[in-house]
Amino acid sequence: MIEILGDNSMTPDLIAPSILSADFARLGEEVDNVLAAGADIVHFDVMDNHYVPNLTIGPLVCEALRKHGVTAPIDVHLMVKPVDRIIPDFAAAGATYITFHPEASEHIDRTLQLIRNEGCKAGLVFNPATSLSYLDYVMDKIDMILLMSVNPGFGGQSFIPATMEKLRAARKMIDASGFDIRLEVDGGVKADNIGEIKAAGADTFVSGSGIFGKGRDSDPHRYDSIIREMREQMAR
Numbered sequence: 001m002i003e004i005l006g007d008n009s010m011t012p013d014l015i016a017p018s019i020l021s022a023d024f025a026r027l028g029e030e031v032d033n034v035l036a037a038g039a040d041i042v043h044f045d046v047m048d049n050h051y052v053p054n055l056t057i058g059p060l061v062c063e064a065l066r067k068h069g070v071t072a073p074i075d076v077h078l079m080v081k082p083v084d085r086i087i088p089d090f091a092a093a094g095a096t097y098i099t100f101h102p103e104a105s106e107h108i109d110r111t112l113q114l115i116r117n118e119g120c121k122a123g124l125v126f127n128p129a130t131s132l133s134y135l136d137y138v139m140d141k142i143d144m145i146l147l148m149s150v151n152p153g154f155g156g157q158s159f160i161p162a163t164m165e166k167l168r169a170a171r172k173m174i175d176a177s178g179f180d181i182r183l184e185v186d187g188g189v190k191a192d193n194i195g196e197i198k199a200a201g202a203d204t205f206v207s208g209s210g211i212f213g214k215g216r217d218s219d220p221h222r223y224d225s226i227i228r229e230m231r232e233q234m235a236r
């Protein structure tokens with residue numbers, strides 16, 4: 001799976017459920033179920049109550065998912081400041097991707113190199129009002145560009161429409177660079193807007209409340225039907 005991810009042409013669209021909206025009391029089972037339903041990678045939101053006003057999970061939980069038997073890529077989205085200290089811990093815990101916000105690092109190039117030196121794929125995350133100019137001198141050190149389509153910190157917010165234009169701009173930058181870089185979008189992604197988001201250039205789709213949302217206990221096949229619907233919308 002990790003090897004396949006290196007070639008965007010083979011896996012153009014990846015669905016990345018954000019476990020922020022999963023039932024944490026049954027996390028291993030939730031991750032198993034959503035992967036069995038056809039999800040591709042596990043989006044893992046790390047919040048520190050400092051860079052963002054919320055507190056979530058750390059390397060111990062990532063490691064626990066690996067020990068539980070999760071082999072799918074784990075996409076660690078760091079909403080922490082500072083970032084460097086915790087990167088080796090996440091690499092040791094089994095992270096596949098590690099992405100961070102440029103505003104949270106004093107030395108962006110160094111942090112990107114640190115992630116790759118630890119054997120992980122590296123990415124930069126852009127808040128809705130953060131300029132893509134942070135990419136100008138580091139495209140060769142990046143495996144993932146993550147555009148936030150909400151302000152970070154909470155699941156269940158509405159998609160900010162200006163993200164569409166930013167996705168088109170980021171897609172142009174990636175294509176012009178010739179590098180193998182995924183374009184991920186995070187926040188307010190649901191079956192009813194995922195088609196339009198893909199058309200704007202995204203190839204990796206985080207969805208928390210859109211997948212784990214309502215009614216999860218009443219219908220064990222809910223994840224299958226939501227993920228199938230997302231794929232159908234993307235195929236249109």
Ligand code: DX5
Nearest residue numbers: 152153155156187188208209
């Ligand atoms: C927000 C997180 C997101 C969040 C998305 O800071 O980065 O990954 O879980 O949740 P939804 O899909 O509900 O907007």
Ligand code: ZN
Nearest residue numbers: 045077186206
């Ligand atoms: Zn996220």
